[in-house]
Amino acid sequence: MKRFLLLLVLVFAGTQQNFAQEKLSETQKLEALAKVWGFLKYYHPEVAKGSFDWDNELIEKINAAEKAGDKAQFNKMISDWIDSLGKVDVCKKCSKKDDKKYFLKNFDLSWTDDTWIFDQKVIEKLNFIEENRNQGDNHYITVGRSSVANYKNENTSNPEFISKGNTLLELFRYWNFVEYFFPYKYQTDQKWSDVLTEMIPKFSSVKNTQELHLNVLELVTKTDDSHSYFSSKETNSFFGLKMLPVHYKFIDGQLIIVEIARDFHSQTQLKKNDIILKINNQKVSELFNQSKKYLPASNTSVKERNFVYYKIPTRSNDESLNVQILRDGKTIDLDEKTYPFNDIRFSQNKNKQEWKMLSDQTAYVDMGILEKDNVEKMFAEIKDSKAIIFDIRNYPKGTIPKISSYLFTKRLDAVSFTSANFNYPGKYDYMQTEKYGHNNNSSYKGKIVVLVNEITQSHAEYTAMILDALENTTIIGSQTSGADGNINDFEILGNPTRFSCLGTFYPDGTETQRIGIVPDIIIKPTGEGIKNDKDEVLERALEFIETGK
Template sequence: MKKITLLFLLILSQAIFAQTKLTETQKLVATCKVWGYLKYYHPQVAGGKTDWDKQLFDVLPKIEQANTKEEFSLVLENWIDSLGEVKEIAPIAVPKDIEFFDKNFDLSWINSNKLFSTSLSKKLEFIENNRFQGEQHYVTFGRGGNVILKNENFDKLNYSEKNSRILALFTYWNVIEYFFPDKYLMDQKWDKTLDEMLPAFIEAKDEEAFYIAFQKLTVKLNDSHAVFYKYGGKQKYIFPFKCKIIDEKMIVTEITSDELAKVDDIKIGDVIIKYNDKTIKDFIAENRNLINGSNEASYLSILMRFGLYGYSDTAKLEFLKEGKTITRTVNRYDYQTVNKNEDKKVKQEEKFKMLENNIGYVNMGTLEVKDIPVMIEKLNVAKAIVFDIRNYPNGTGQDISNFLNSKERKDILFTKPDSTYVGRFKWIGPRPCGTENKNNYKGKVVVLVDGESVSQSEEMTMSFQTADDTTVIGSQTGGADGNVSRFEIIKAFFTQFSGIGVYYPDKRQTQRIGIIPDIEVKPTILGIQQGKDEVLDRALQFIENGK
């Protein structure tokens, strides 16, 4: 009986040990959080008194050897103790004139992490209450409030080394954790993304695998501003035309080089139903974890901008013409060749003009600040002005807003990081726009938008909406506004994301939602084939009949 009991206890103890033994992912996920937290909160680290990257490399072997919760917590506690004493300070007063935006802020993991001992959690909590209050060593903040990394040494990292990949992931994850204003809007919790993506970074032993892992990571932000790219590398090729996705088909909407498009007899209105033997529906689906987008409209727009790039100078396209399918191998060209021709076309476009029935039209993608006085002189007599922002403007918003508004108004409210309590954001604004102007424009203002309208385009639309008689026509915009934070994560590998939160003055959300038009209009395949601009046509109809 005793032998049976001993055997049972032995089996039970082995089962308990097997249950409590920690996985590599569990340990690294927790280490990532602690490393980032100490980087911005511990006085010795946030103050720049230690080489924090080297500290991580030194502790990783000890983390790897820890098998149980107790061993793991002890490694982290000893690590924290080795950094030096954290002096207890007087309670940090919260300024009375600051209103915090706390949807992003959550340090509950300090006390709820199942891998942490009680004493480790208490140490981390003590550090929060006595956190660093000086100038951060690793981050500063731009003029607009977005985070800027400093004192990082990414040149020494090499994606072929496991520890370098771990450091790159830890750095990026914590920058987003503490400084991405729209973290609360992600489809998936950022904690879960770390848990999912860490194994991919550990296994990414070549450049392509590392690149794809980082692409997938940035896509999890659900931010049209977010990208990951590498300078140099293999040559990519693009088509000499642009497309839009309508009804799960690719429609040619613009020829960027007449000469090059003629080689393959490509015309505006051509309908493409397969790209490299994949249906457009499948093409859309397979790129969702590789192409960024705040919303569906933005994703499809960005997919058509970058998803058609390729390493081959040809691609196989299947066209639908008069009810029949035609498959052709179509040429692609290097970016410089196509862009040279496109630049010529852009320069020839009119910046503003008078349409029939005394209606003004302004192409915001080509209008420059120096053009505004003449534009005002020519169009001030128009009964209505259409501002086409289905493009990216050139910093002309303030001057035009002054022209449109009769007095100063408020257009945007921001959320920006609080440098004294890293991870928290505060409301800033609202921002004034317009000015006292008795000679302001008195006619109707119509703004055209679509999925190509993003960032400055959206901010400008919000400004124009403050005018006395403004109507927005078109479709959902890109849903990514505010200043962009950019940084190098490993030498020649760059990334960016939306750096500040942007809201209407009444705190209505714009990130991911974009600007919702007053009148929704989307191009149709038939309209494109007939050479119509259905969004502009709808605007002209509205101007004439008011509906």
């Protein structure tokens, strides 16, 4: 009797499992459809020619997927769709073996063999297309200078919410851009396929244009890339089109006011060095945590930077904000008027020097304003110093090739890159390691100190990497942006967006994305230093030059 009952249980369990396998959820069907659509777009030779209205094909298949009642019907729809695209010829070039080494951390087409979703017929068709994939020209993407991708023939000009179909189209379009052409997909906090699973219900239930744009901004943020960006009038309106007339720093969870906008001193009760504790009864830390999902960044330091840069905590569409501050040890509540962005201006330091001597022995170079044409003159004046401080807490003007010729005694490996392989999307090629400098027996012999922080991004990080190739370089400061290399600029919903497109590494393969340029001596500004107008990072550099510690 016990055997009979056990047999019934096993049969029932097996039947339930088979039934579960035959039923696919709406999200499962749409997720599979998104992947197949993107795969065919870049891999199928006829689709890659631009022979089809590929966006419209997706809209039609979204409707068909909704009507597919089970796994069999869904797979028949996919199989018939693939057949309708035309014959795929055998690609002899694709099967040709070579000794080329690829960077494969980003490459994953394992989903094409998922028997939970696809039947054997569809799996075989997808695998055949991979093995005989499109080569060369693609209607939807080309490679430009320095391996920057051009997402051409993409119809992304309509920013309005129209239907579920058009919202999912934008999700699937962007998701596949990242899937095949974002070099750091493997480094995102959330697995990229899980991002698709999470975002499908959100995009499917969009009710208006602003909600659609916020979903896109959240999606862009999930790349965990400081180069990533998306902005529109809808997202700006969400955060607020007015702001308080103050500039501040975000230090240890506190907003410390460092400047009152020009011509606004008499129109606000706020003062320099006030610490903002709450806005409309919300702690600053709470405001930061709420906004994080809308702040694309490689690391927390850059999220904090952008929280301040975009004035998130002090923006509003209201006429005023209630602000709780700490001033001279006392907590004060103030009602403060907000003003349109365009009415607010902050002072600009126009007295900066490209370089100067801080002492008889130490030179200081502001890399954010140093011009290429002035590098020769600069070294003529500072060549006898015992140390040079290169401040890269800014964005340099492409001066590093000239600078390196004065610093390097020989050519040195400085930076390595990977770039997308457009004949096998998802795979990346190793590029030749870049060397800098040349044989120069009269090169500068003193100490090199490089200052960095969260503003040090992209070309600034690249510059720091080159200087770091020298044995006598010491990097001082805090975590950099962690987004090096070139970027892809394109549009989504008719608005600009971007992400990194080159993988950037030290010559030994050490990664820089999200990590940044790691300082030898770590120091960050403090609240007290900000209040007293101290540059604590520069002070630490001078201490190191003086003591060697």
